[in-house]
Amino acid sequence: MILVYINSSNGISKASFETVTYGKKLGEVVVITNGNASSNSLNTLGEYGASKVLVDRSVDGEDAQQLTKLVAWAAQEIGAHTVIFSHDLTGKAVAPRLSVRWKAGLVSGAIALPDGSGAISVNVFSGKAIGKVQVQSSNKIISLLPNSIQPEKTGSPCTVNEITANIGSGKIRVISTKKPEGEIPLPEAELVVSAGRGLKGPENWGIVEDLAKSINAATACSRPVADIGWRPHHEHVGQTGVAIRPNLYIAIGISGAIQHLAGVNGSKVIVVINTDPEAPFFKAADYGVIGDAFEVVPRLTAAIKKFRAN
């Protein structure tokens, strides 16, 4: 039996469909979740292969210690041998705790299904290499890097059971949450438009945002740009920022330093726009435009709008 933990407190994300799809390829899937998502949205997990969803509405999901107890309870309840998380903020906090509690090896940030020998690929050295991990314990835990597998609809809505695991209350108190409206969260974005110091100043980001809007992409930036405060810190991608692997990454006025590439080289298609033909980023690019961002980017936005209109 495969147990998949999903975080449904803000609705059911694409990452949840990915983890259920992944689990389904390994065996029969039961989902454990918490919070107040409606049963009508939770039952859609059945379409991706879940046979049943268990939801404990008394757990708010902010405390990893408490969630670990919930997941351990569910694993025991259904007799799971494998537990799957998304490698997001919650997964990164709960999966390691469960590893200790359950004495089960954790494959952290899996990018593929187990191969013939049972080894699972993960990115190591910030994406400069791939490591194959063997789990040596009989129970296994996998946290799946978002955007590593395509969600597949294979079934129909499933039953949703309300449960109470009686795990007590958490020790972490949420004081406030500041949430900008309408932005696409970077780690989940399929299309990303990113810019660096080549843009010269924060006042020039309009052309970047227009391009992003034209294809419904999230925006990102290089580290110096976040450091000088031209852009918010959460947009900083790279080895010391967020690691992303969107379908399309458009890099504008970014030189392509090794630490930047480390966070984006998992992108399926990379487009680089840079005035300098020697910019290292061109070596990592699929498509390159040697030219001035201030001319090229508005032209690209216009071309996309024209294409979309047809």
Place this chain on the structure above:
Amino acid sequence: MKILVCISKSPDTTSKIAFTEANTKFDENGIQYIVNPYDEWYALVRALEIKEANGGQVTIVTVGAAADEPIIRKALAIGADEAVRIDADPKDAHYTAMQIAEYVKNNPFDLILTGKETINYNGSQVGGMISEALDLPYVSIATKLDINGNILTLEREIIGGIQVVEVSLPAVISCAKGMAEQRIPNMRGIMAARTKPLQIISPIAIEDLTKFSSYEMPNAKSSVKLIAPENMDELVNLLHNEAKVI
């Protein structure tokens, strides 16, 4: 206030990565090791700031071999008071975390800080594992940490926003960008580091739960297709028909 900062080594960020022994072993030839940036820039510096404001003691711990002592001295030079090295090869996150947890069981701390992740194995595992082994609360990937008496106030980046949470000590926190600014050790710090206490302790017996069986390099990109800057219709066409991403 007793603070423990968990320090690991990682290859310098510009290192060229290669493997030996039929791709089963990381090739350390020519690799310069540094203190893992998250541990040094954020966890350690924030611990020192707390100590400077409130008093207390900052201890660093690393699970590693004698060859890792330069990174310990570096962390002492930045300002940690004392160091502990658990003399073992940290092959697996569970093994590493259980060693540190055992040390803390015998030597309690008010606050335990780790980095968000190591930049070589990028597991983001050790902090969570320590917290479970000690049955302590864990706030991961915190970008701001303030302390008032016995209460920690933390910020963390949640999907598309920022959350402020509170938790009582003792607790385990993993630290990310935003928490502090990198400090460059000065000459006095470097001199002082030579004589600060470094305790070496033997590991306990713990099984490894995972093992890296082999490595491979990601598929190299075929060479870049250049598009004339005047011809953005062509780029849109390629992204739609060839790459199929828009």
